[in-house]
Amino acid sequence: MDTFFEFFSFADPNIRYVVIGSLLLTASSAIVGSFTFLKKKALVGDAVAHSVLPGVCLSFILYGEKNPIILIFGAFATGWLSLILIDIISSHSKVKEDTAIGLILSVFFGIGIFMLTIIQKSGNAAQTGLDQILFGKAASLVGNDLIAFAVIAAILILSVWFFFKEFTLLAFDEDFASTIGLPVRAIELLLTTLTVLAVVIGIQAVGVVLMAAMLITPAAAARFWTEKISTMVWLAAIFGAFSGLTGAYISYIAPSMPTGPWIVVVISTIAFISFFMAPKRGILYRMNNQRKIRRQINDENILKALYQLGEEEKNFYEKRTIEEILTKRKFDPASLKTGLRRLKREGYLGNESGHWSFTKAGKHKGQRTVKLHRLWELYLTQYLRIAPDHVHDDADTIEHILTPELETRLEKLLDYPTVDPHQSEIPYQ
Amino acid sequence: MIKHVDNPVLEVHDLTVSYDRKPVLWDIDLTLPAGKLIGIVGPNGAGKSTLIKSVMGLTPNSSGYVKLFDKDLKQVRDRISYVPQRESVDWDFPASALDVVLMGRYGKLGLFKRPRKADRDIALDSLQKVGMDAYAGRQISQLSGGQQQRVFLARALAQQADLYFMDEPFAGVDAATEKAIIEILREMSAKGNTVIVVHHDLQSVTQYFDWVILLNMRLVGSGPTSEVFTTELLQETYGGKLTLLSDVGDLIRRERFPNREQFDKAQKPK
Numbered sequence: 001m002d003t004f005f006e007f008f009s010f011a012d013p014n015i016r017y018v019v020i021g022s023l024l025l026t027a028s029s030a031i032v033g034s035f036t037f038l039k040k041k042a043l044v045g046d047a048v049a050h051s052v053l054p055g056v057c058l059s060f061i062l063y064g065e066k067n068p069i070i071l072i073f074g075a076f077a078t079g080w081l082s083l084i085l086i087d088i089i090s091s092h093s094k095v096k097e098d099t100a101i102g103l104i105l106s107v108f109f110g111i112g113i114f115m116l117t118i119i120q121k122s123g124n125a126a127q128t129g130l131d132q133i134l135f136g137k138a139a140s141l142v143g144n145d146l147i148a149f150a151v152i153a154a155i156l157i158l159s160v161w162f163f164f165k166e167f168t169l170l171a172f173d174e175d176f177a178s179t180i181g182l183p184v185r186a187i188e189l190l191l192t193t194l195t196v197l198a199v200v201i202g203i204q205a206v207g208v209v210l211m212a213a214m215l216i217t218p219a220a221a222a223r224f225w226t227e228k229i230s231t232m233v234w235l236a237a238i239f240g241a242f243s244g245l246t247g248a249y250i251s252y253i254a255p256s257m258p259t260g261p262w263i264v265v266v267i268s269t270i271a272f273i274s275f276f277m278a279p280k281r282g283i284l285y286r287m288n289n290q291r292k293i294r295r296q297i298n299d300e301n302i303l304k305a306l307y308q309l310g311e312e313e314k315n316f317y318e319k320r321t322i323e324e325i326l327t328k329r330k331f332d333p334a335s336l337k338t339g340l341r342r343l344k345r346e347g348y349l350g351n352e353s354g355h356w357s358f359t360k361a362g363k364h365k366g367q368r369t370v371k372l373h374r375l376w377e378l379y380l381t382q383y384l385r386i387a388p389d390h391v392h393d394d395a396d397t398i399e400h401i402l403t404p405e406l407e408t409r410l411e412k413l414l415d416y417p418t419v420d421p422h423q424s425e426i427p428y429q
Numbered sequence: 430m431i432k433h434v435d436n437p438v439l440e441v442h443d444l445t446v447s448y449d450r451k452p453v454l455w456d457i458d459l460t461l462p463a464g465k466l467i468g469i470v471g472p473n474g475a476g477k478s479t480l481i482k483s484v485m486g487l488t489p490n491s492s493g494y495v496k497l498f499d500k501d502l503k504q505v506r507d508r509i510s511y512v513p514q515r516e517s518v519d520w521d522f523p524a525s526a527l528d529v530v531l532m533g534r535y536g537k538l539g540l541f542k543r544p545r546k547a548d549r550d551i552a553l554d555s556l557q558k559v560g561m562d563a564y565a566g567r568q569i570s571q572l573s574g575g576q577q578q579r580v581f582l583a584r585a586l587a588q589q590a591d592l593y594f595m596d597e598p599f600a601g602v603d604a605a606t607e608k609a610i611i612e613i614l615r616e617m618s619a620k621g622n623t624v625i626v627v628h629h630d631l632q633s634v635t636q637y638f639d640w641v642i643l644l645n646m647r648l649v650g651s652g653p654t655s656e657v658f659t660t661e662l663l664q665e666t667y668g669g670k671l672t673l674l675s676d677v678g679d680l681i682r683r684e685r686f687p688n689r690e691q692f693d694k695a696q697k698p699k
């Protein structure tokens with residue numbers, strides 16, 4: 001706990017640097033990655049992330065020591081080269097884009113690992129910090145490195161700020177963007193450059209292997225919570241920053257631990273939570289929605305059965321036993337019981353010593369379901385020319401989904417008919 | 430029957446367009462009058478969409494040139510609006526109907542600038558014209574196909590252009606939307622705008638369009654509907670595919686043959 005307070009009091013300037021650095025890097029790559037995500041270029045992000053490795057190593061081999069500026073140049077060069085090669089291969093040969101991405105990713109990463117091994121064999125990898133390039137180390141974000149990376153992060157955020165409108169349009173409708181005279185190629189080039197830069201600075205905290213997750217996952221998680229692109233980008237930035245902060249903390253309490261995997265675990269947890277819990281798009285919401293629909297169908301079927309019993313005996317308010325209801329329609333006994341109890345709670349049914357009877361509202365609802373069922377049967381026979389003995393099952397489903405508006409249209413279209421195709425009366429009042 | 434006009438809004442000169450080297454349009458020569466509602470009609474794979482995409486500079490031309498208002502496309506972009514096919518975009522995009530219509534203002538706004546109040550007014554007004562003002566804040570994936578098409582039309586209206594190209598605006602929309610859209614298109618052409626529509630339903634052609642372009646890999650006819658939309662020309666458009674033509678096209682692709690002997694130097698207007 002002590003270390004926790006020590007860290008989050010930010011009293012130590014080194015901690016402050018590392019925190020600021022991690023926040024900036026992860027947030028800016030999440031912001032740029034939002035557009036990579038919306039353009040459905042997730043795999044390209046992964047290819048770039050792996051392809052910067054040979055550049056990083058090469059810059060070290062040529063310059064002899066680790067210098068952030070040189071390193072950025074090197075990483076940028078091979079990252080860019082990989083994108084150009086992917087583009088050339090997929091447009092000038094029979095090889096499809098996904099294959100080209102796979103090819104380039106593995107070739108560049110392979111060369112990178114080869115070079116990294118040579119550097120490590122030479123013995124000074126540890127003092128250069130290059131040994132952390134694969135899985136990241138947030139704690140190394142100090143001094144000169146931090147300044148260089150912070151400047152680039154600021155450039156990324158500002159570029160997205162200025163080109164927000166253009167990036168959005170390009171992601172949604174590229175053809176249209178081109179017809180209104182937007183310099184599509186140039187903007188595409190800019191976005192690609194920003195993506196490569198985001199990777200280049202992000203690898204310091206996350207590492208080349210897992211960097212793609214930092215581009216894509218925050219945006220994918222944010223997408224679950226909102227339908228507004230500006231909110232989505234903000235959320236992605238916040239999610240990214242939060243995982244970056246965790247990475248910095250881990251790096252502080254366990255210096256030998258690589259931070260990349262931790263950052264990715266945190267951001268993935270956020271994504272999983274979003275996947276399940278988010279309103280509207282989340283799995284739980286959808287499951288809950290399905291449950292509500294099943295309940296509604298069950299309850300309306302009970303009311304319908306009671307109404308049909310009343311119709312037969314010309315007495316709608318008679319008390320019925322569960323057995324009587326079951327003569328009209330097969331129900332799962334458990335859901336029949338819970339349905340009956342729910343309908344009582346909602347004021348559609350009354351119950352006296354095991355006998356169930358309609359309230360006024362209950363009769364009205366049961367009657368509406370029966371009416372919709374019969375109207376739909378009539379519609380199917382008249383307008384779709386379906387045989388009368390084939391319309392029942394369709395109507396059994398449709399009766400639960402028709403809105404009052406559709407009900408009115410159906411009535412008008414069929415001109416307020418009195419009987420359905422089986423000569424059953426269609427009840428109106 | 431190919432009728433040419435003086436002072437055309439659109440002039441297509443000897444245009445050949447290829448996909449992956451295979452020509453899909455052969456040597457199209459075409460002039461279109463202003464202020465008309467014009468339908469491009471032809472079977473599947475006839476190159477209808479390709480023709481307007483090529484005019485809008487979205488596909489590279491193998492040869493020939495296009496002039497709009499007697500100028501190059503680049504000089505008159507803000508007078509022209511293009512409505513792509515509805516399926517060409519992913520509607521599960523984080524944007525509202527109003528956001529999409531506002532995109533119609535981006536051309537006038539230029540880089541960096543955010544939409545102003547006046548642009549929002551125009552966008553809302555365009556939504557109202559297509560009967561979608563009640564859905565301005567609705568997320569676009571929540572809209573029905575017909576409503577999405579109306580949003581696209583509203584975006585085109587927000588561009589306040591003089592010449593409109595629309596790719597299958599009636600595809601997959603309900604009858605009410607089709608009627609609403611054709612009403613708006615008529616209004617636009619009555620105001621002197623030219624509207625060029627890729628259309629696939631032969632039944633409604635005479636009812637909808639003043640001018641018809643019949644297309645099937647080559648131009649079969651272009652002129653006033655009453656003169657061009659004849660049984661004879663329709664048979665030529667739809668009946669019997671020109672198998673020799675498409676076989677030659679396939680051969681060009683297979684052999685990786687250039688479309689012109691000097692295919693880099695597309696013919697330029699003098």
